Amino acid sequence: MSDLINKRNHYDDTHPATPGEIHDYKEGIQKYTIGLVLAAILTALSFWAADSASVWAPSMPALLAALAIGQMGVHLVFFLHISSGPESTNNILALCFGVFVVALVVFGSIIIMTNLNEHMLPMDQLMNIQIQR
Amino acid sequence: MTVIHHSHANDHSVPYAKRGPAPTNVLVGYGFWLYLLSDIIMFSAMFAAYAVLSSHTAGGPKGIDLFVKGDVLLETVFLLVSSFTCGIMGLASAAKNRNHTYWAALATFVLGAGFLILELQEFSHMVHEGAGPSRSAFLSAFFALVGLHGLHVFVGLVWLVVMMLQVKTIGFSDMVQRRLNCFNLFWHALDIVWIGVFTIVYLGAK
Secondary structure, rough: HHHHHHHHHHHHHHOOOOOOOOOOOOHHHHHHHHHHHHHHHHHHHHHHHOOOOOOOOOHHHHHHHHHHHHHHHHHHHHHOOOOHHHHHHHHHHHHHHHHHHHHHHHHHHHHHHHHHHHHHOOHHHHHHHHHHH | OOHHHHHHOOOOOOOHHHHHOOOOOHHHHHHHHHHHHHHHHHHHHHHHHHHHHHOOOOOOOOOOHHHHHHHHHHHHHHHHHHHHHHHHHHHHOOOOHHHHHHHHHHHHHHHHHHHHHHHHHHHHHHHHHHOOOOOEEOOOOOOOOHHHHHHHHHHHHHHHHHHHHHHHOOOHHHHHHHHHHHHHHHHHHHHHHHHHHHHHHHOOOO
C-alpha cells in the first residue's frame, strides 16, 4: 500500500501540468497578447464613450455595462483560462453560482433601498414631525 | 488499482467520470477559485453599498467634481499591463525559466506599485480637500470600496515578493508552482474587480 501511495505521489511530482493548461510557452504568450489587445480596446471604448457627446446620454449606463461585462469575459477566457472543456466544468458551475449571488446582493440591495427611499417622507417633513413632538 | 485510475487523469479517451481523482494542482486551483468567488461576493456587497449611497453626498462634493479621469485611465492601464506580465510570469515559471520569471515578476511589481501610488495620491488629495471618508455617505462608500481593492493589491504585492523569495530559495518545485498559479488567479481576479470599479465609480460618476 505504501508503495502505491509513493507511486501516486511520484505521479503528482512528474506530471505538474493541469489538463487543458497551455503547454507551449509561445502559444501561451500569444493567447495573453490577444487578451491584452482585446481588453485594451474595450477599456479605451469605455473611457471614450463616457466622455463622448456622440453617445445618446440615456443609453450610457447600458453601454458602459455591456463594455465592462464584455471585458470581464475577455479576462476570464484569456487570462483565467476558463473554457468550455470538461476540465473547467466545476469552475464554471462555481462561477455561475458566484454570479448569481453577486446579482442577488447588488440588485436586491438597490431594489430594496430605492423602494424604501420612495416610501420615506422628504427629509424636511421628517424633521418637522420630530420637532413637533 | 488507484494508480491505474490516476494515470488516466490526462487521458482524453477515458470518460471524465472514470478518470479518478484529479491531480493536486487541479484541486488547489479549484479551491483557490472558490475563495476568489467568495472574495468577489464580498466586493459585491461594497458595490451594492456604493450604488445605494453614491447619490447621498450630504451637501458635500460629488464624484464628478472629485475624480480625475486621466489618472484613472493610467491606473487602469497599469493594472491591465501588470495582469499581462503576471500571466507571462506564470508561463515562464511553468517552463521553469528563472530569468523570464524574475523579469516578469519585477514588471508586475513595478506596475502594481505604480497603481497603488497613484491611488494613494488620489486619496490624500481628496482628504486634503475636505473630501475624506467621514464627509458623506457617498465618500464613506467610495473609500470602503476603492480602499478594499487597494488593500488587496497591496497584499498581492507582498505575496509576489514572498513568491519570488520562494523561487530563489526552493526553486520551481510543484508546491511553488501551485502557489504561483494561485497568485496568478488572485492578480487576474483583482483586475476583473477593477473593471467594475472604474466603470461604476469613475465612469458612472454623476
